[in-house]
Amino acid sequence: MSHTQAHVLDDVRLYTDIYRRMLLIRGFEDLVQSLFLKGEVYGTTHLYSGQEAVATGVASLLEERDRVAATYRGHGHALALGVDAQALLDEMLGRATGVNGGRAGSMNVNAPEHRLIGSFGIVGGSIAAATGAALALKRTTGGVAVAYFGDGAMNQGYVFECLNFAKVQKLPLVLVCENNGYGEYTAFRDVTAGKIRARAEVMEVPAETIDGMSVWTVREAAARLIAHTRAGNGPVFLEALTYRYVGHSRSDPGAYRPEGELDEWRARDPIALLRGRLETDGAEASRLDRIEQDVRAELDAMRERGLAAPFPSAQTVPEFAE
């Protein structure tokens, strides 16, 4: 990194904070992976490793009155919004202290008090839920609703109906497509006609495609789009090109990826990129090291606490609200 490059990061403190969060997300996903292999995380789980820049970049711009709908690959989004990492881990472990008391598990995590409407297991569901939230926010607090989804969702009926609906209704909806190249095990190119961004453009929805590995690029583009929609101009669309470093889910070793592809993307690890930028723009290496160590220690402690946490006992749940 040359010292003659201009400062890219407008706020080193803010980005140091984002750095910490990205480390937490990466470490958390590694922890979940290791616990899954030991049989402590049940069913299946979808890891966000490699995509951290998108969730943290966008979240750093959101206000208290905004809302977020994530997908089943939602740990990163939850942590980026400030959901307590221990409670999130406990939920993976199925414990009573989990953020949803063990009722939801990895794919259905929700934290309304942290603006996370939910993680939606139905592909495209996050878009529909966020559309509804936007409908309400427009009439109440003026907040925006953000929907995250992958390239695979771009072929779901929800995308077309909700884009159209939101545009006609001029809803404050931010659609963030994390294009990691694969819908489950299939390359998006093989199943997608035309371009992703074009699906929004055809409805005259402002759309941008950006480098999703660079958190400051994400933040800059997202700030622009969020301002546009917050001003009452209708929905916006952001396509972030990114990559997941592990398989679709824990049961997938990712053997369908071409040789060398993973290495290419690893060379652009968003955490390393940010670190480099931070140091160039004046952050102390030792401070960043300390942050790394703190996060690691935090995660180790979390692991112990999580494994010792109690399981919920079976309860009779009333079917209806009174």
Added chain:
Amino acid sequence: MPKLSDSVADAVIVKWLKSPGEAFHRGDALLEVETDKATVVYEAETDGTLETILVPEGGTAAVGAPIAALAGAGPGAPTARAAVSADRPNATPVARRTAVELGVSLHGVEGTGPGGRIGREDVVRAAVSPTPLTVAAPAAARGDVQVLVPTATQATIARRMAESAATIPSFTVTADADVSQIVALRLGARAESGVATPSLNDFVVKAVAAALGDFPRFNASWVGDTIECYSRINVGVAVATDDALLVPVVADAGTKSLAEIAAETRRLADAARRRALRPEELQNGTFTISNLGMFGVRSFTAIVDPPQTAILAVGAVRRSPVEDATGGVVFRDVMTLTLSCDHRVVYGADGARFLSRLRELLERPLVLAL
């Protein structure tokens, strides 16, 4: 092929009384069947149409085998079958429950539902009177046959008495009791107007209750391999009604006064005759008294009512010459008592002692009246 005789597995079709395509109503004669006993006409149990004859005249079919195809029999009605197998009557849940509540047996209840199914109203109706049914049969050595179908109550009694005879090894003990003092007491009470006089049988009930207190093994039951003795003394008093024998129970006779017992036996007998007894008034008896004295019977042997251990048969009071203390002859009022006992629970000597105690109480009845 309906089951029209208990002793054969198949029968011959003598004559079809309806043709294919012909409709019939419930009760219409459908065909004549020859069994080992007689040629019997079988009547339709439901409305319907005879579609196809499967076994022609002269043909043989096993009981339960299809002999014709019917149509329009309504939902739930299978091909014509004889009513009700002995094992499990075709009855609805509420019919079963009602039968238990009214203390009647489902066997013998005529069902008016599909396929002869017994419904609640059938049970209620059956707890009332017998239904005579005439079946066409040729003249036989014992003349015309009139078949009487027992009422549910009668069928129950028949079953229980057979059960008693088959399972209880019984013996009897007989003694005469001098009831002159009771007779005199009663005459005196009757002379006093406004006093309801206990009957002679009421004195017997009271005496039996007292004796049972002294001989608890007679207030017991043989159950499985053990004897259960009961602390409550519930004395059943047999009452003959028009068509049946009912045994309403005077509960806790041991703690009731003679006057209370008298009032209760009067009420129960009246209710029995009006068929207004509640099920609980017919249950949980621990000893039974049967009195045929009003018919002039000197003595008789009653059958132990299971699961009780004993039953007392009481005969009529008669004037009987007895030698007195001076060697002369006096006439006393004497009544013969016959006690039948379950030999698994009590033995001859026990029976004798019990009867002896009973006689003592009846011969010196002041204690009973207190």
Added chain:
Amino acid sequence: MAPIAFRTAVRDALDEELAADARVILFGEDVAVAGGVFATTPGLYEKYGADRVFDTPISELALAGAAFGSAITGLRPVIEIMFGDFLTLAMDMLVNQATKYRFLTQEQVAVPLVIRSVVGAGGRFGAIHSQMPASWFMGVPGLKIVAPSTPADAKSLLKAAIRDDNPVLFFEHKRLYGLEGEVDGEAGRLGQAAVVREGNDITLVTAMKSVHDASEAATALEGDGISVEVIDLRTLRPIDVETILASVRKTNRIVVVEEGPATGGWAGEVLACVTEEALGHLDEAWRIATPNTPIPYSPPLEDAFLPGADRIAAEIRRRLR
């Protein structure tokens, strides 16, 4: 108070609830400017404006998503899915999201949405505009299904549905829209059946249009000396089992009349509940439903298909012989 039509009762309920609670919004296809394809919502758009009452594209996925998302973000949406047959398109958001959300949030966030939908046959609309989709939804925990049979119930139960904090499917039988009746102003109670005709020989449980056919059959059966007690369920989910049991203990017989396919219908659910609790009271228990085929168009075919008054009376006569 003069009697009003069922459709007017629906509109009045919406009007009153829109007026009473600013969080209530109404949207769907043709509900605003056109006043509803069955004329159930005229005047509401004019009165409340596009912020509260608006038309949507033909997009059931987006409609249902909008209902769910806004219901968990502070509003009380009422949407219309024009024909019950189209509920298939709304099912993902309704079944997979709306009815599960309260549970997943550990009862922290309720989902107070209402989906109004027009159902039922007899209008000659053919196989995919005449269905009674209730049985598709009986197995969805957390969902209420309301089925009014009169203008009075249409109004009182729609008000109650809008005030209810659970997801509610509100079925409007298309052949009841013109039915007139007396209406009072009060919100009713969901989950409560009504004995609309007393009798002693048999309990007849039914809903919506069939309530009227059943009453007609009951009058005919009086001539046969059969006294029928008719119970209007009013809510199909949850079922008011207590009211039915009290009746069955009196009559010892139950027949459930469902306009819907026999297999898997709610009539079977009623019979299961009753036999579980009151087997010892039963002389008869069966259901009358529509055959396991799609709904035909031609009038004689459709009429033979439906459980009308004549068929109900004939079946009861036959069973009670």
